[in-house]
Each structure stands twice: as C-alpha cells, then as structure tokens.
Amino acid sequence: MRNNIIKQCTSVLFAGFCLTACGQTHQHKQQADTLCNGIQNNQSLVIHQGWVRAPQKGQKITAAYFTICNQTGDQDRLLSITTAKAAAAELHETKTLEEDRVSMQRVDDLTIPPKAGIALKPGGYHIMLIDLESDVASSDTLTLNLTFENAGPISTKLPLKKSSEEHAH
Numbered sequence: 439m440r441n442n443i444i445k446q447c448t449s450v451l452f453a454g455f456c457l458t459a460c461g462q463t464h465q466h467k468q469q470a471d472t473l474c475n476g477i478q479n480n481q482s483l484v485i486h487q488g489w490v491r492a493p494q495k496g497q498k499i500t501a502a503y504f505t506i507c508n509q510t511g512d513q514d515r516l517l518s519i520t521t522a523k524a525a526a527a528e529l530h531e532t533k534t535l536e537e538d539r540v541s542m543q544r545v546d547d548l549t550i551p552p553k554a555g556i557a558l559k560p561g562g563y564h565i566m567l568i569d570l571e572s573d574v575a576s577s578d579t580l581t582l583n584l585t586f587e588n589a590g591p592i593s594t595k596l597p598l599k600k601s602s603e604e605h606a607h
C-alpha cells in the first residue's frame with residue numbers, strides 16, 4: 439500500500455511537477471525580508487502565500503505549498519500536518535537528480551531559522567496530501583492544521599489553484 443502511494447505520488451510528480459521542478463535552483467532559505475515581504479501581522483509565525491494544487495476529479499493525491507515566516511528571534515520547527523480532507527499529510531522534499539529527473543522523500547520536520555522565511559514550493563519542500571476526500575476537486579479551499587514546536591497549532595485555509603492559473607504568471 440505504502441509503495442503504491444509513493445509510486446502514485448511519483449507519477450503525479452512527473453506528470454505535473456516536472457516542468458516547474460526542473461531548472462529550479464535550491465533556494466529554500468531566503469531572508470525573511472524578501473520571502474515575507476508585506477506581512478502586516480505581529481504573530482510569531484505567519485503562513486504566507488499558501489496554495490494547493492487543485493486535483494483532477496478522481497485524483498487521490500496532491501500537494502500544498504506556502505511560505506513559513508518566523509518573526510521571532512528563536513528558531514521554530516514544523517512538527518506535524520493534518521487535514522480533514524486527506525488521510526495523510528506528509529512533509530516531502532523534491533530533489534533534482536539530473537536535468538529531467540526528480541525524486542522526492544519524506545522529511546520528518548522542518549526548521550525555520552529566527553527572523554527568516556522558508557518557502558515550500560514546486561521543486562522543493564511541499565506538503566503531500568495523500569488519499570484525498572472526493573469533494574476536494576470541487577472545493578475552493580482546503581484547511582491545513584500545522585503544529586510547530588514553539589508556536590503551537592496554526593490552522594491555515596489555502597486556496598486551490600488549477601495548473602492553468604499557476605502557469606499564468
């Protein structure tokens with residue numbers, strides 16, 4: 439079962455992610471002042487610019503992306519993710535092996551340095567949503583429940599984006 443999920447995940451990756459994944463350099467960590475521009479919020483941790491790749495009808499797996507902005511002077515860690523709309527939500531990292539080959543692996547947790555932002559984005563870190571509820575394909579938003587070591591639980595409602603919208607920039 440687990441192997442099937444990974445295989446399914448990988449084929450989705452190749453079908454949908456490769457164009458965006460290829461040719462991107464690994465810049466997961468950037469200064470908060472660029473990644474986290476425009477945040478008018480004094481919460482210690484802010485989930486910024488999040489979105490979920492809208493699944494096709496019948497598709498059981500997709501990915502969520504967002505930037506985590508740590509506005510405190512202490513590092514924090516993303517420890518777990520859940521959603522009512524998928525049986526499992528896992529933190530993954532995509533790595534580019536060669537020019538047109540990518541692989542991804544599960545990551546246990548993610549450290550966000552003090553006063554810094556980390557972007558989860560196509561070709562890098564992402565949240566893999568596995569065994570989706572069937573109504574996700576027709577929804578406009580999906581809520582993720584994140585748990586951080588210091589900031590505690592944070593829920594974030596992310597818009598679903600079709601791939602046509604995603605390539606429109």
Ligand SMILES: [Cu+2]
Binds near residue numbers: 447
């Ligand atoms: Cu993945």
